[in-house]
Amino acid sequence: SPDSGHKYYLQFTTEDYKSGENAGSCLATVLYPKAKSPPVVTIKCVRTKDQKQIQEEDNTLYQKIRHQTKPIIGNNIPDSYGNIEPALEPVWALAVAGSSYIMWEKSTENLGYFMAQVKSAKQWIRKDDFVEFDYTVLLHEIPTQEIIPCHMRLTWLPGHPLKVKYFCASDNQGPEDGSGTESGSTAGILHARGANF
Amino acid sequence: DQVLHIVPETFQQVQLLQHLCSTLPLDLWKPLLPEDIWAGEDLHIRVPAPLVQEVKDSLDQHMISYKVLIPDVQELVDQSMPREMSSHGQVPEGYVYTQYHPMEEIYQWMTQIQKSNSELVTQHSLGTTIENRTMYYLQISQPSDKPKKIIWMDCGIHAREWISPAFCQWFVKEILQNYKSDPKISRFLQNLDLYILPVLNIDGYIYSWEKDRLWRKNRSPHMGGTCYGTDLNRNFNSSWGSVGVSYNCSSEIFCGSGPESEPETRAVAQFIERKKSDILCYLTIHSYGQYILTPYGSTTKPPSNSEELMHVAEKAAAALMGKYGTSYEVGSTSLILYSNSGSSRDWAHMIGIPFSYTFELRDNGTYGFVLPPEQIQPTCEETM
Numbered sequence: 405s406p407d408s409g410h411k412y413y414l415q416f417t418t419e420d421y422k423s424g425e426n427a428g429s430c431l432a433t434v435l436y437p438k439a440k441s442p443p444v445v446t447i448k449c450v451r452t453k454d455q456k457q458i459q460e461e462d463n464t465l466y467q468k469i470r471h472q473t474k475p476i477i478g479n480n481i482p483d484s485y486g487n488i489e490p491a492l493e494p495v496w497a498l499a500v501a502g503s504s505y506i507m508w509e510k511s512t513e514n515l516g517y518f519m520a521q522v523k524s525a526k527q528w529i530r531k532d533d534f535v536e537f538d539y540t541v542l543l544h545e546i547p548t549q550e551i552i553p554c555h556m557r558l559t560w561l562p563g564h565p566l567k568v569k570y571f572c573a574s575d576n577q578g579p580e581d582g583s584g585t586e587s588g589s590t591a592g593i594l595h596a597r598g599a600n601f
Numbered sequence: 602d603q604v605l606h607i608v609p610e611t612f613q614q615v616q617l618l619q620h621l622c623s624t625l626p627l628d629l630w631k632p633l634l635p636e637d638i639w640a641g642e643d644l645h646i647r648v649p650a651p652l653v654q655e656v657k658d659s660l661d662q663h664m665i666s667y668k669v670l671i672p673d674v675q676e677l678v679d680q681s682m683p684r685e686m687s688s689h690g691q692v693p694e695g696y697v698y699t700q701y702h703p704m705e706e707i708y709q710w711m712t713q714i715q716k717s718n719s720e721l722v723t724q725h726s727l728g729t730t731i732e733n734r735t736m737y738y739l740q741i742s743q744p745s746d747k748p749k750k751i752i753w754m755d756c757g758i759h760a761r762e763w764i765s766p767a768f769c770q771w772f773v774k775e776i777l778q779n780y781k782s783d784p785k786i787s788r789f790l791q792n793l794d795l796y797i798l799p800v801l802n803i804d805g806y807i808y809s810w811e812k813d814r815l816w817r818k819n820r821s822p823h824m825g826g827t828c829y830g831t832d833l834n835r836n837f838n839s840s841w842g843s844v845g846v847s848y849n850c851s852s853e854i855f856c857g858s859g860p861e862s863e864p865e866t867r868a869v870a871q872f873i874e875r876k877k878s879d880i881l882c883y884l885t886i887h888s889y890g891q892y893i894l895t896p897y898g899s900t901t902k903p904p905s906n907s908e909e910l911m912h913v914a915e916k917a918a919a920a921l922m923g924k925y926g927t928s929y930e931v932g933s934t935s936l937i938l939y940s941n942s943g944s945s946r947d948w949a950h951m952i953g954i955p956f957s958y959t960f961e962l963r964d965n966g967t968y969g970f971v972l973p974p975e976q977i978q979p980t981c982e983e984t985m
Contacts, residue, residue: 421967484814485701486973490633518966520815542815544969547845547939549832549853551815 409437410513418449421500422493428452436513443513462562468494469527469535476537481522495525495537502558503541505568510543520544520551534561543572550574603653604630604671607644607660614665615640621659625652645670698771699977701763704734704807707799710770711737718777720744721790728868731821732804736868741776741795750881753873755798758833758945760805760816761970762888764962764980769799769886771981793881802833802865815970819865821857823850831857834887835941836866839948840899845941856943869945874952882956883949889969890938890961891929893918896950898934899942904950907933914958924983927963934959960984 412434418427430449437444451458469476478492481499488496499522507517523540530536539556554572609615615638621627622635628647629635638644648656660667671677696710715724721743727736742749756769776795780786800806804820818830828850835846841860842848849855861867873880893914896904904910911931918929930937934944950957963980964972972980 480814482968482971482973484810484971486968486971486976488973491637518969520969521971544815547854547941548847549817551853 409435411435422497426452459562465494465497466535466560466562469498472527475527475529476525477527478525479523481525492525495527496522498535498537498558498560499525499539499541499556501566502537502539502556502568502570503543503554505566506541506554506556506570506572507543510572515548516546517552518544518546523553530559534559534564536560602647602650602674603669604645604647604674605656605660606668606670607646607665608642609638609640609644609665612640614663617663617665618644618646621656622646625656627652627656647671647674696774698767698774698981700974701767701977702770703810704800704803707766707770708737711739711799714739714773714777721777721780727798727872728864730802730804731819731864734803734807736798736801736803736865738796738798739773741773741790741797743780743790743794745791748879749792749794751794751796751876751879752882752884753796753798753880753949754884754886755801755869755945756886757800757806758802758885759887760802760809760818761814762962763809763970764888764972764977765886766800766806767977768962768981768984769797771977772985773797773799775981775985798869801869805830805833817853818855819863821863823858831855831863833863833865834885834945835943836861836863837870837943837945837948839897839944839951840942843942844899845939846943854941860943866945870948873949873954877952877954880949880954882958883946883954884958884960885945886960886962888962888972889964889966891927891963891965892938892959892961893929893931894934894938894946894959894961895932896934896957897947898938898940898944899947901933901935903933906955910956910958913956921983925979927979927983 414432414434415429416432417429419425420427428449428451430447432445432447435444453461472491476492476495478489478495481492481496482488500519503519507519511517520542523542524538526538528536528538536557536559539554539558541554541556543552543554544550545552552572552574554570556568556570558569559567607618609618618638619635622629622638626649628649629645630647631643631645632638657667696713702710711724715722721741723740723742724737725740727738729735738755754769754772757766759765776786776790780790802819805816805818808820809816816830818832820829821831822829830850832846832854835841835854835856838860842856845854846856847854857863857866861870873883895907895910895914914931918931921927921929934941934946944959946957946959962984963976968976
């Protein structure tokens, strides 16, 4: 009913973040209720790649990371001039995927985000097969134009949901009391199906 | 020298290639490091001329197939050099327009450009920044006995948008290199003068090189030096302080202590105000987002000539797309982007300049402000 908020009808295409190749199209509705609660979303997408191709690409990405003998560390990805070292591209790709969860959670009817830069990335080597990274990512917030630093911990294994824990500098009204003042506390934990965007 | 393209098929072949790289002075183009050589992935390797035969023999011996990607590297290098400029305008030798340049180099470039094109180009001062740096613009004007209308373009009002000053420099180079040979440009200059301000927010730009790559505002101190910077594009006298701003210095969209409170804003505004009856078009270049924005940001009420404004902008977007397929969205700021007051574009239109546009250049958020230098050329070419 017209009194219960703003509803948006969207039709859009998606593209590969890096290559710009068309990745599929989607139909969605987004309802922002009057009260300050998260939006209600319905969405249906048609991908251009099949499951097998996606799995192959995930595995290639995974192997690139596992292939390194030392824990991967990086800063300023891309650098000031827009360059990304080829060895750090997989690290950037994972950061993009993980940040998209953060931005999904944080965005509202009036606030949107882009990932501006990976400030730092540090890999934690695990005994199991999962890859794990600690990131500081910088989010560009529209229309305030602010740059919001977020701390993100990400774990992943192809075929498993991407796990993202994060805390952003502006998250001082988190759902949990004292979030951000204790070590190990987080403002949001997200699980999702698949790791492909 | 030759560049070879190899796709190793087995791990053994990978190992052999890695061994070759470590024992001979070979130049890996792709990947960059031997440890990143993979079976099934492209390998591009430059082999110095004296070693070409030896390397090929070794590959043949081990049944590794290869293709010659570049048969003569020197020839390619020579071909890619700028063409002879004896009959055209001079641009500084060796100035690389496909790289980002710090402010010192841009100052030098302006001086050089004026010197080598003195029949067409003059350099003028608009004023000084808060940190006392001189703001120079270049005037490109073909001598003529008839009065000419002016097109004004400024770049770099927001420090972190590096592609913007890069575009202004590219634009100047293109005009000066081609005005004699390109009939469109030469007709253009017969009827119009171009005024180009390559970096408006000089202090901010320098700060983004030296201290904080994602800085946006200028560097004016507030609250006794505990907070810095006014958003120059919220500081103009167009519904100043009414919408889409912050009154707090700590915000990125702080509109300043009053309209035109900043020396940079005043320098530009005073000049344009003086010349406004001759200025046909005001252009201000930003990134990112890929938009051509028309007035207004401060209200959704359309400007008086909105049809004509949109028509011209749509033609520009179509021409832009024709080059590399990049799509630019066209429309009024308050409708397609967000509301904001105090922008230079709104102000220019409000004082009577009929065509006033903000260009938001590439990209769409993938690299955002840190656009890689490989995109400078295509961005600038399509925007021309």
